[in-house]
Amino acid sequence: MAKSSKTLSPASGHAMLRMLAFAAVGALMAPRFAEEPEAMVFGAVIGAIAGVVLLAPLRWLLWLVNAKVRKEHGYSGIRKAVGAGFATFVPFAFLAVVAEIGFGWDALTPFAMAGLMAGAGAAGLEVARLGGHRILNLVIGVACGFGLSIVWTMVMVMVQEAHAFG
Amino acid sequence: MSPSSERRPGVLRRVFAVMADPRTVLANYIDDLAWPAALAVPALAFGLLFLQSGLDLERNGASEGVAGLALLGVLLGVVVVPVTALVAWILVLPFDRSRSLGWAVRAFALAYSPALIYGVCGLLANVILGWNTAVAFGVTGVLWAISPLFAALREMSGDRRRLSLVLATVVGAAVLAVWAVAVGA
Numbered sequence: 409m410a411k412s413s414k415t416l417s418p419a420s421g422h423a424m425l426r427m428l429a430f431a432a433v434g435a436l437m438a439p440r441f442a443e444e445p446e447a448m449v450f451g452a453v454i455g456a457i458a459g460v461v462l463l464a465p466l467r468w469l470l471w472l473v474n475a476k477v478r479k480e481h482g483y484s485g486i487r488k489a490v491g492a493g494f495a496t497f498v499p500f501a502f503l504a505v506v507a508e509i510g511f512g513w514d515a516l517t518p519f520a521m522a523g524l525m526a527g528a529g530a531a532g533l534e535v536a537r538l539g540g541h542r543i544l545n546l547v548i549g550v551a552c553g554f555g556l557s558i559v560w561t562m563v564m565v566m567v568q569e570a571h572a573f574g
Numbered sequence: 575m576s577p578s579s580e581r582r583p584g585v586l587r588r589v590f591a592v593m594a595d596p597r598t599v600l601a602n603y604i605d606d607l608a609w610p611a612a613l614a615v616p617a618l619a620f621g622l623l624f625l626q627s628g629l630d631l632e633r634n635g636a637s638e639g640v641a642g643l644a645l646l647g648v649l650l651g652v653v654v655v656p657v658t659a660l661v662a663w664i665l666v667l668p669f670d671r672s673r674s675l676g677w678a679v680r681a682f683a684l685a686y687s688p689a690l691i692y693g694v695c696g697l698l699a700n701v702i703l704g705w706n707t708a709v710a711f712g713v714t715g716v717l718w719a720i721s722p723l724f725a726a727l728r729e730m731s732g733d734r735r736r737l738s739l740v741l742a743t744v745v746g747a748a749v750l751a752v753w754a755v756a757v758g759a
Contacts, residue, residue: 422735425736425739492735495735495739496720496721496724498739498743499720499724499739499742499743499746500717500720502743502747503717503720503743503746503747503750506747506750506751507750511750511754513709515709515713518709518710518713518714518717519717522714522717522718523717526717526718526720526721529594529721530721533595533597542595546594546595
């Protein structure tokens with residue numbers, strides 16, 4: 409059998425893992441919105457889309473403040489670095505699945521928040537490794553992660569309130 | 575100034591630095607870290623996690639012996655972390671042999687620095703505010719250790735990220751499972 413000429417690059421591998429991780433978190437979140445079984449599939453799709461959308465502001469901010477990196481590596485360099493750094497989110501998502509399904513804990517929020525902050529911080533450091541300012545990129549990464557986790561918490565609170573009054 | 579006379583950061587400074595930039599600390603400041611100082615990090619981190627679990631259980635009327643649980647945590651910290659480091663070191667041997675077993679154990683131990691910091695904060699909240707903190711602070715701290723573990727595994731495996739991701743996930747899951755079984759969570 410002829411070997412396929414198309415192989416996964418590390419960046420695309422990270423993208424797929426990251427997408428699966430966000431999809432898993434979305435699927436776990438879905439039963440909090442609706443009890444129908446198909447809600448988990450819908451949640452997985454929304455989670456995967458959210459994973460792409462949520463990284464955009466982080467990439468944009470890091471692109472904005474890293475003139476040297478921008479010049480030497482272009483937008484694709486920053487995109488790959490952010491993707492590689494945000495791969496740190498994958499173990500958190502997997503452990504959230506283990507905790508929720510395996511142990512029966514209601515622990516999605518702390519797992520997701522820690523994962524978002526760790527992933528965003530790591531993304532900032534990966535961009536710093538390309539030649540950017542270490543502290544500045546770390547602060548931007550952690551601040552973005554903090555912002556993402558605040559958004560997450562607000563969504564969860566709104567969902568709980570909607571269920572309480574619905 | 576010669577490299578040997580370069581001023582090295584203290585253990586406490588390394589503990590905080592691991593949380594911010596684990597890869598730089600693990601790559602540069604592990605070799606001269608004394609064994610007792612390294613193993614004190616997971617021992618204290620796990621001790622505080624189990625102490626909070628004991629306090630939570632006692633507060634909720636399911637007393638398990640707080641001091642006994644805390645001691646169990648210290649023991650698990652000293653035993654589980656070197657064992658996971660040993661297994662991970664063996665698994666990455668076919669890919670890279672540049673890091674010794676001693677380095678791996680000390681790096682894995684220092685990786686639990688975030689768990690130690692969260693453990694101290696959680697214990698304060700538990701005692702002063704009366705909150706149940708084992709999951710909110712304790713487990714979150716253990717989760718934060720995944721990022722330094724990932725960094726350590728990248729160093730050990732010659733920057734093989736996917737392998738490091740898988741191993742960091744397995745180690746994190748194993749540690750959580752040990753805690754869950756030990757405290758009956």
